[in-house]
Amino acid sequence: MATGRTHRPATRSRGIPEATVARLPLYLRALTALSERSVPTVSSEELAAAAGVNSAKLRKDFSYLGSYGTRGVGYDVEYLVYQISRELGLTQDWPVVIVGIGNLGAALAGYGGFASRGFRVAALIDADPAMTGKPVAGIPVQHSDDLEKIIEEDGVSIGVIATPAGVAQQVCDRLVAAGVTSILNFAPTVLSVPDGVDVRKVDLSIELQILAFHEQRKAGEEAESEAAAVQAPPVPLGSAGEAPAKGTGRKGPDGDVPAVMPA
């Protein structure tokens, strides 16, 4: 998912696997909840359940951070919260800019979990002059002409792109040129960035499509055995099939199966 560098031959040791990094926030959330309920210690089994993973994975993950547990007892909640926060870099605060204050951008600006964990919305930026000055979630929107100035003045290194897809790459380029090195992209486009810049994307439509895939499969499962009919093997028949139509459409490559390409 992350694009830029991420490799680096591991100078000495200090190499936490990416998969583990991606789970640390989950653990942290579960631990924070425990902490709020003043639970002093927790076992890998309990914590794993709360985080929705299995305990072997959790223990292995923690083993990359160091030996922070007590055998026969479990983990000290407060202590672990602190260690994970530190590992994730959440003991410092990260100013963040959000570019593109439409529906989504506004929702993000108002998102609580944002401020809670070390992130601070340093600025909201939009290209629409009509938005300039209007407060969204208590923060006045600034015009995108000032993007570079804002980034530099505030020392922002993380940018969130919530613009339409069409302008996302331009916005990205400007952010990067101004010094941003991590980008969270909500626009449905592939961003290209120079080495050393990380991009993560969040795409509703992709998530839904993945769900649809599994959903479809569940439906097919009922009629399971060998009835290789509607959407099965990669060669035979040449029945109907009816191709797409609208958002995509054109004629309708219909012979469905290989053999010869339509067009």
Next chain:
Amino acid sequence: MATGRTHRPATRSRGIPEATVARLPLYLRALTALSERSVPTVSSEELAAAAGVNSAKLRKDFSYLGSYGTRGVGYDVEYLVYQISRELGLTQDWPVVIVGIGNLGAALAGYGGFASRGFRVAALIDADPAMTGKPVAGIPVQHSDDLEKIIEEDGVSIGVIATPAGVAQQVCDRLVAAGVTSILNFAPTVLSVPDGVDVRKVDLSIELQILAFHEQRKAGEEAESEAAAVQAPPVPLGSAGEAPAKGTGRKGPDGDVPAVMPA
């Protein structure tokens, strides 16, 4: 990421790796763009670039679907669009309900990429009576009392949860009880669901934390060599320590390293 089942010992063949499934939507998007520009064929190299992956991976991915390319030429764009759509189950349309019409829910309701690829917002549901009947993105909000009725009448199998974390599990339970078998969760909670139900989550805060981790590492890289000072090894000294205190910030815990657990 997906929670529920996903395993199943692969009854016969028909096993597209999860990682591949997760990329199909990306390919589809890139292909759709090419299709709109009336590009007839594309090579694995070109398509891979457009989708932001490398070409070997793309070819391997496609090989799980079948042999849809032409050696020496490439892939027929229209044909591939259709094959991938079919594989993902996008040739049928999927009614979707969105529960929780706050800022985020409203943004999702208005999201274009939604309707475009086979998904149809069948209903918007919110617990606030003041919202009931109010149109959001052209669709009137319905009250959550009617949740079960809506799901059943429309044959909805995909639900999107955009409620506050506190009620997400209850909403999830009701959705599942009413027949939903795929859930996209935007609330920052781990949902537990019975076997056979898929959950995917989207969590802004987690994504930001992952970025922060890499960002922090970049910063540390500048002072690289062996100056094992600030955030290094897992054993020595035993200075301050000072556990955190809720929100995040407080003093400036700096003694930093382990040795003894605070608490």
Next chain:
DNA sequence: CGGTGTGAAAACCTTCACAGCG
């Protein structure tokens, strides 16, 4: 005894590199 920490095995995913087809 109970639960962590971890080698070793298994599963999964990516990349390489090239045979083979159009």
Next chain:
DNA sequence: CGCTGTGAAGGTTTTCACACCG
């Protein structure tokens, strides 16, 4: 000749299972 399709190699992640410690 050019590009797909794919075995095989290499890497990463997950799971197992148990030694070891409090």
